[in-house]
Structures are given as C-alpha cells and as structure tokens.
Amino acid sequence: MNKLSKFTLAVVVLAAGASALVWALNVRDEIDVTVPVAAAAPSESLVARGAYLARAGNCQACHTAQGGPAYAGGRGIATPFGTVFTSNLTPHEKTGIGSWSPSHFWRAMHNGRSKDGRLLYPAFPYTSYTQVTREDSDALYAYLRSLPPVAAPNQPHTLRFPYQSQAALAVWRALFFSPGVYEADSARSAEWNRGAYLVKGLGHCAACHTARNALGGSERSLDLAGGLIPMQNWYAPSLTSPYEAGVADWDKQHIVSLLKNGVSPRASVTGPMAEVVQRSTQYLSDADLGAMAQFLKELPASHTAAPEPAAIRTGGESVERATKLYEQHCAQCHGAGGEGIPNAYPALAGNRAVTMGEASNLVQIVLNGGYAPATEGNPRPFGMPPFVLVLDDTDMALVLTHVRQSWGNRASEITPLEVNRIRASTGR
Amino acid sequence: MQETRSGHSWRRTLARYALPAALAWAAAGSAAAAPPPFEDSIAQRAMACTACHGPQGRAAPDGYYPRLAGKPAGYLYNQLLNFRDGRRHYGLMTQLIEPLSDAYLMEIATYFSQLEVPYPAPLPATASPEVLSHGRKLVLEGDPARQLPACVQCHGQAMTGVAPGIPGLLGLPRDYLNAQLGAWKAGQRRAHAPDCMKEVVARLSLEDINAVASWAAAQPLPASTKPAASLPPPRPGATAITCGSATAPAATTAVPVKAQK
Numbered sequence: 001m002n003k004l005s006k007f008t009l010a011v012v013v014l015a016a017g018a019s020a021l022v023w024a025l026n027v028r029d030e031i032d033v034t035v036p037v038a039a040a041a042p043s044e045s046l047v048a049r050g051a052y053l054a055r056a057g058n059c060q061a062c063h064t065a066q067g068g069p070a071y072a073g074g075r076g077i078a079t080p081f082g083t084v085f086t087s088n089l090t091p092h093e094k095t096g097i098g099s100w101s102p103s104h105f106w107r108a109m110h111n112g113r114s115k116d117g118r119l120l121y122p123a124f125p126y127t128s129y130t131q132v133t134r135e136d137s138d139a140l141y142a143y144l145r146s147l148p149p150v151a152a153p154n155q156p157h158t159l160r161f162p163y164q165s166q167a168a169l170a171v172w173r174a175l176f177f178s179p180g181v182y183e184a185d186s187a188r189s190a191e192w193n194r195g196a197y198l199v200k201g202l203g204h205c206a207a208c209h210t211a212r213n214a215l216g217g218s219e220r221s222l223d224l225a226g227g228l229i230p231m232q233n234w235y236a237p238s239l240t241s242p243y244e245a246g247v248a249d250w251d252k253q254h255i256v257s258l259l260k261n262g263v264s265p266r267a268s269v270t271g272p273m274a275e276v277v278q279r280s281t282q283y284l285s286d287a288d289l290g291a292m293a294q295f296l297k298e299l300p301a302s303h304t305a306a307p308e309p310a311a312i313r314t315g316g317e318s319v320e321r322a323t324k325l326y327e328q329h330c331a332q333c334h335g336a337g338g339e340g341i342p343n344a345y346p347a348l349a350g351n352r353a354v355t356m357g358e359a360s361n362l363v364q365i366v367l368n369g370g371y372a373p374a375t376e377g378n379p380r381p382f383g384m385p386p387f388v389l390v391l392d393d394t395d396m397a398l399v400l401t402h403v404r405q406s407w408g409n410r411a412s413e414i415t416p417l418e419v420n421r422i423r424a425s426t427g428r
Numbered sequence: 429m430q431e432t433r434s435g436h437s438w439r440r441t442l443a444r445y446a447l448p449a450a451l452a453w454a455a456a457g458s459a460a461a462a463p464p465p466f467e468d469s470i471a472q473r474a475m476a477c478t479a480c481h482g483p484q485g486r487a488a489p490d491g492y493y494p495r496l497a498g499k500p501a502g503y504l505y506n507q508l509l510n511f512r513d514g515r516r517h518y519g520l521m522t523q524l525i526e527p528l529s530d531a532y533l534m535e536i537a538t539y540f541s542q543l544e545v546p547y548p549a550p551l552p553a554t555a556s557p558e559v560l561s562h563g564r565k566l567v568l569e570g571d572p573a574r575q576l577p578a579c580v581q582c583h584g585q586a587m588t589g590v591a592p593g594i595p596g597l598l599g600l601p602r603d604y605l606n607a608q609l610g611a612w613k614a615g616q617r618r619a620h621a622p623d624c625m626k627e628v629v630a631r632l633s634l635e636d637i638n639a640v641a642s643w644a645a646a647q648p649l650p651a652s653t654k655p656a657a658s659l660p661p662p663r664p665g666a667t668a669i670t671c672g673s674a675t676a677p678a679a680t681t682a683v684p685v686k687a688q689k
Binding site for chain 2 (some may be wrong): 065066262270274275278292332333343344368369370372373374379380381382383384385386387388389390395426
C-alpha cells in the first residue's frame with residue numbers, strides 16, 4: 001500500500017467514524033415509534049391540561065400565520081440562515097399531525113425529529129422542549145388533536161446552503177443539542193423545581209435570553225445571561241444581572257405581576273416580551289408564575305461588578321439641544337426629572353432598560369413606540385408614540401444620550417450611527 | 429400631460445402642500461399652551477396614535493396618516509384588525525397595536541369615532557375639468573355599463589360614510605385616496621371577506637381612480653359630517669353589495685368611553 005492510499009484510507013476511516021459519531025449523537029434517547037401505544041380516548045381534563053401547557057409553551061404564537069387559522073402554521077421565522085416556516089399542528093390527516101401518534105409527537109418534542117424521520121430545525125425550540133415530561137407531551141398532543149383540522153400544507157423552508165441540508169443539521173445537533181427530561185434537584189424546594197421546569201422547558205426562555213454563537217447554538221445551554229434576538233434587533237436582557245433584568249432583589253409578587261399583567265411597580269414589558277406576556281404567561285396560574293418567579297429570583301448572579309460609569313457630557317450646544325428635545329417630546333409623560341407617572345409611564349431615572357449597556361431596545365422603543373400588552377390585569381395599557389418620523393438620527397441620539405446620562409443615570413452615549421443601524425434594519 | 433395623472437408626482441405635491449401645512453401645524457402646536465396635564469383617560473392612552481395621526485386624530489399634514497376623528501367606529505375597528513392580521517400593510521402600525529386586545533382596540537376605535545373636530549378646507553383641485561367631471565360622475569352615478577356602483581351607493585349620499593362600518597370619502601387628501609384605491613387594486617389592501625371593495629376597485633382603471641380621488645378630495649364638507657345611520661335607498665337597477673366586517677367584541681371594562689371635544 002503506497003502512501004497516498006494509506007492517507008486516503010485514513011481519511012475514509014476518520015470520516016466514517018465522525019459520521020457514525022454524529023449519527024449516534026443524533027439518535028440518543030430516542031424511542032421506537034413503531035411500538036403502538038394504548039390509545040384511550042383523551043379525557044376532557046387531559047385536553048384542558050394540554051391547552052394550558054400549550055399556553056405555557058406559547059405554541060400558537062409561532063404556529064399561526066398572521067391573520068391565519070390558529071395552529072395551522074405558516075408563520076415565517078427569519079433566522080440568520082434563512083427563513084423557517086412553522087408547521088401545521090392541527091389534526092388534519094394530510095397536512096397536519098392527524099396521522100401522528102403520541103410517540104411521534106413525543107419524539108418531535110424530546111428529540112427534535114419529525115414523524116417521517118427528518119431532523120427538525122431548532123427554530124422549533126426542542127433544545128428547551130426536550131426537558132418536558134412524556135406526560136405533559138401526551139397532554140399537549142391530546143389538546144392539539146382536539147382542534148378543528150385545517151387543510152394547510154406546510155411551506156418549505158428557504159434556508160441557504162449548507163444550512164438546508166440534513167447533514168449540516170445533524171452536525172449542529174451533535175454540537176449543541178442533547179435530549180433529556182428535566183431532572184429535579186432534590187436539594188431545592190418543589191416550587192423552585194416547578195419554576196425551573198417551566199422556565200427551562202415549555203417556557204423556552206433561553207431561546208431569547210441566552211446568547212447564541214455564530215452557528216445559532218447556545219454554548220452555555222441555559223445561562224439566561226441575555227442575548228440579542230437574531231434578525232429583530234431586540235436584546236433579551238440578562239435575567240442574572242442586577243444591571244439588566246435580574247430579579248434577585250424583587251418582591252416575588254412583583255415578578256408575578258410582570259408576567260401576569262405586563263406591568264409591575266419595578267418594570268413593564270414591551271417588544272417581543274409583550275407578545276410573550278400577552279399570549280402566554282398571562283394565562284398561567286399564580287402558583288406556576290410564583291414558581292417561575294422563585295426560580296428566577298434564585299438564579300446565580302452574573303456580572304456582579306457594576307459597569308464603569310460613562311464619562312458624562314456636561315454643557316455645550318449638544319447638551320442644550322438634548323435638554324430642549326427632552327422637554328419638548330418626553331417630559332410630558334416621563335416627567336421633568338425622569339420620574340415618570342406611576343401605573344402609566346415608566347420612570348427613566350434609574351430604569352435599567354434605559355441604562356443597560358446594550359441599547360438596541362431603547363432605540364427600538366423610541367423609534368417605533370409601543371404599548372405594554374393588554375392583559376386581564378391591565379386591560380387598557382398606556383402607549384409610547386413612535387418618533388421615527390419626528391426625530392432624525394442625530395436628534396434621537398442626543399435625546400437618548402440625555403436620558404442615559406441624567407438624574408443619576410451613568411450610561412454610555414448613543415451615537416447617530418447606532419440609531420441609524422436600528423432604523424435601517426427595521427426598514428424605516 | 430396632467431400632473432395629476434399618476435402617483436409619481438407625490439414629491440412635488442408634498443413640497444407644494446404638505447410642507448407648508450406641516451410647518452403651519454408645527455407652529456400651531458408650539459404656539460399652544462403647555463401640554464395638558466396627565467389624565468387617566470382614553471385620550472391619554474391614544475396619544476401613541478395621535479403622534480402620527482395628528483391631535484385628536486385630525487390627520488397628519490403629510491397626507492399619509494389619515495384622519496381618524498369622526499370615522500365610524502366599526503370601520504376604524506376593522507382597519508385596526510386589518511393591520512394586525514395582515515390585510516393592510518404598515519409595519520409601524522402593526523407593531524404598535526399587536527399587543528392590544530380586541531376589546532381595547534374597539535374602545536380606541538369608538539373614542540376616535542366620537543370626536544367631533546372641524547375639518548380643514550379641501551385643497552383646490554389641480555386636475556383638468558375633464559378628469560374632475562369623470563370623477564364626479566363615477567362617484568355620484570357609477571357606470572352601469574361596467575356594473576360599477578356609484579361610490580355614494582355605499583358611502584352615503586353626503587359621502588360622510590354610513591355607520592357602523594363604511595367610511596366617509598371627504599376630508600381625505602387626493603394622495604391618500606389614490607394610494608388606498610391603488611393598494612386595493614394591487615391586492616395590498618384587503619378587507620374582511622366578502623371583500624366588496626376589492627370587487628369594485630377591480631373594475632376601476634388607474635385613470636378612474638385618479639379621477640375619483642381628484643374630485644372627492646376637492647369637495648367641501650357638508651354642515652353635518654356625521655356618518656349616516658343607514659344606507660341610502662339603492663338606485664333603480666343597482667345590485668345589492670355584501671361587505672364583510674369583524675364581529676364587534678364585548679366591551680372592555682366598566683370605564684365608559686369619554687369623548688373629548
């Protein structure tokens with residue numbers, strides 16, 4: 001055997017070994033879906049439980065196209081790798097999950113594999129849903145089967161090469177996904193464990209609140225230390241940092257209120273989190289919200305060192321102009337001293353959403369405005385007007401720098417370039 | 429060629445009318461007294477709307493943010509749902525109202541429908557007499573040969589709309605009317621099924637659209653600008669038209685809607 005063929009042989013063996021490893025990693029913890037499951041008629045209580053869990057997982061939000069029939073899929077999820085279209089979850093025989101068994105559904109939730117054996121794209125957050133118990137998966141299945149079937153064929157994804165290939169996805173999964181149901185920590189209370197199960201599992205909080213790498217994977221699978229939401233230019237703040245959205249020092253009741261009503265004495269939600277509260281968490285029981293609050297309160301703190309106070313601009317033409325802009329456009333609602341109006345307009349002084357290092361959200365909210373979600377506890381929220389047509393990049397940067405550096409706020413300045421980047425990305 | 433023939437002249441139109449109007453508007457705003465103090469009202473809550481649609485929803489000067497004040501509540505509610513559900517397209521609008529409930533959107537719609545604020549005088553028509561007369565004929569009589577109903581058959585003899593779902597046609601800039609009819613023709617603007625307006629606009633040519641928009645935009649407002657309570661009797665030989673609409677949601681809360689003048 002000459003050198004070349006030895007080398008070729010080595011390459012072939014290595015490639016075969018790597019493929020076998022990737023294959024083995026991809027079928028970890030899979031059940032045999034061909035084993036029939038005793039199919040008792042689902043009870044009303046099982047369906048109701050599934051409906052509740054579907055709220056907890058916010059399934060409908062992604063699996064419904066804008067203005068389309070509920071759960072019939074077709075919403076495009078834009079990712080850095082192309083657009084993934086959600087699938088039809090109604091029990092339609094041909095186009096939905098009408099021919100799926102509870103085991104097929106479980107394998108999708110737990111292993112991220114479709115009925116036909118295809119690997120699913122992790123835009124479907126099975127990296128979190130894998131923690132869901134079989135019992136809860138079966139309840140979800142029973143609920144989805146109770147929906148009216150809708151004939152809506154699944155739309156093919158429009159992913160770029162090489163991301164559209166199953167082989168690439170298999171490698172991704174070998175690197176960033178391992179299946180496993182939530183394992184209770186016996187050293188913690190039952191409440192904490194319930195909260196952890198909801199936050200890490202169906203709640204899939206990590207899908208936004210944990211940073212992703214260039215391949216869209218999460219290296220630290222659930223640190224909840226904040227992450228930019230791909231393609232949207234919203235930053236899901238760190239739930240572990242006292243300088244972002246950490247809640248360690250909050251009253252538990254305030255955390256519950258934020259998730260239930262969208263507003264609380266400490267903060268209110270807007271942007272993508274408003275959708276989460278509106279469609280998902282407002283429907284959860286106080287006990288479950290309390291459990292989530294307990295878990296979030298006890299998350300290990302990160303970044304405990306205070307950020308460096310920024311050099312504050314004082315005096316000069318730009319400060320004068322910024323002050324004037326603030327008085328003209330902002331002070332009416334947010335107060336001359338950035339104190340806000342309780343239960344209506346948030347204070348800007350000492351507001352972490354204002355002073356956070358990552359300022360995308362601040363620019364977004366001033367550009368596009370927004371309401372807190374309308375919830376049972378806060379059915380008529382107040383709103384922030386869009387300023388996209390009123391303030392140009394320079395003025396917006398001035399006024400944002402002003403609110404980040406007044407009334408004791410000590411955050412870095414915002415440049416017109418940063419404003420322009422967000423403005424351009426939202427197409428306005 | 430008439431400048432009014434197409435939408436391409438919008439920049440010029442903006443420069444000629446909207447800019448001075450915007451300046452006048454801004455001046456009026458700054459001349460006003462200190463901003464009203466905070467009140468726990470629907471008017472306060474609707475300030476996110478009036479930032480673009482003008483104080484009390486009296487329309488923005490640029491012609492692209494239409495008047496809301498006094499339009500029928502059902503019509504405004506339908507439009508809010510249309511933006512939310514993708515039958516009308518404007519990202520800013522969709523994003524703003526997405527987190528709100530049906531009941532709250534209805535309350536906002538009702539609030540604006542109850543506002544009675546004066547209309548500005550219409551801008552003088554710039555189209556040729558032939559174009560205007562063609563527009564007038566289509567609006568008032570339609571074109572039976574093309575099964576084209578008169579606009580007034582549904583939008584009211586006084587063109588101030590018909591409660592609860594049909595909007596008035598007056599007090600809207602020509603560019604806005606042109607843009608909306610054009611969007612309907614291109615399938616960019618839709619209504620609840622059955623989408624009657626789609627059927628009507630399909631029979632209009634771009635020349636027809638421009639004629640209708642040019643004439644309607646130049647008409648003065650009648651003494652009463654309120655929407656009619658019911659449809660006018662159909663003209664002899666006119667076919668009945670069925671239009672879709674959303675079901676009104678149950679009222680939100682115990683807080684009554686308070687209209688501000």
